[in-house]
Amino acid sequence: MSSFNSSLILGQRAMREALRTPDALLPTLFIPLFFLVVNVGQASRIFPAEGTEFLFGQGYAAFQLPSSLLLAASFGSAALYLVEEIEGGYFDKLRATPVARTAIVAGRLYAEVVKVGVIAIAMVIIALPFGVRIASGIPGLVVLVVLVSLWAMVFSGLMQLIALKTRSAAATQSGSLIFFPLLFLTPNFVPRELLTRPMEIAATLNPVTYIMEAVRSLILEGFNWGSLTRGFAVVGISGALMLTASVRLMNSYD
């Protein structure tokens, strides 16, 4: 059986698992929405649609939505399920089958892509009544969902590396907190050029900035190919690094 087919079969199992644990799934939707409501509530009067150039005529919710989408993509719950499986022994059961080692890890990532894709669509739909419009239209929405889902896959893959290395739920959970500083060292409240100089430097060095700017450009501007190229490049490079490290770790896993 090909590695891809094995990944799909294991991905279907991971999807079933996610649907059977709604208590773990629902926070992935509600916590980012909570942040969206709170941040928009706090800052929307400072940045009115009329007169705020960087909003391109939309409300502040449209500017904030990418932060919430990236937060939803960065829960890394796949890694926690993986640790649970390592501790419970099922991971060894899977390793004793003749499927490619990487398929065992990739199956969960495939499920993460689907799960976050659905959540991203749900968040955009929820945002529509609040005046948010996708300037790039339906094609742009598709690209947005693909980019956010791929980032979810990369982030979960990185968390899975921590899970495989430490085999500890506590360490893996702590690892997911890495994202929070990265999310806030971005132009999440105002564009990069309006940040203070130290924050601008930090945001420029932070790869998450480019994914956020790519998603934001799809919502506010349309297809900004420069932003999209940078966003997809960050996902591509970090994804390649994650996959290389995963293969190495799985092949030497004892």
Place this chain on the structure above:
Amino acid sequence: MNHAIEATGLRKTYTGKDGDVDAVRGVDLAVAPGEIFGFLGPNGAGKSTTVRMLTTLMTITGGEARVAGVDVAADPDAARLKIGVALQEAGLDVRQTGRELLTLQGRLFGMTGSEATARADELLALVELEDAGDRRIGGYSGGMKRRLDLASALVHEPEVLFLDEPTTGLDPASRLTVWDEVRRINAQGTTVFLTTQYLEEADQLAGRIAIIDMGTIVRQGTPQQLKDEVRTRNGLDAAPTLDDVFLDATGRTRERVAGQVKEVRA
């Protein structure tokens, strides 16, 4: 003779913060096809490490191992097709149903969806879990989980079945059920490599046994041969039990002090 399991000079060294630890130090094994081979040893003796190397779950530091004629280090995927594994903890996904777990296992061994479904039905009947097949595994009892784990190891009809302490933690009735299942599987021609801490279990099931202590094999033979050897060497009047063989082989004795059982090194 082609052996079902053959290990020569098998070694495993762990590298830790406090330096290297030799968990298995040159194990030689030869298990004939169709045998039930008991692998005994105290906690930390190297039983599970040996099993994990033989089942491709752990890298081998030194020596060679072949299972069903396949070099486990050189061609692990080919080896995995020929072996079934039920490890110490029943490794099950508690959020799936028994039927889903067996079907998934079948798919991962290359079966089509319909083949895997049919095989799952067959195995659920075999381990008497048809009624519980559509329930989530999280709600199974310990005995049911063990039986399901055993069934999942048999999905692809392996030539060699590795059972690592399959009855640990089970009540006596469940233990007897697992024993019956092991005998039945073996009667169909499957070689069984059984690690256990229960000497009675090895005595009941295994045709031959090996005792490992501190990473090396210290006794190997049929239970009767090992008992006879201890009786002759120690000039015993009564026939020794396998417990006596084990204690003799591992150098452990039991000393009763003030009503407590204390285990000491002889």
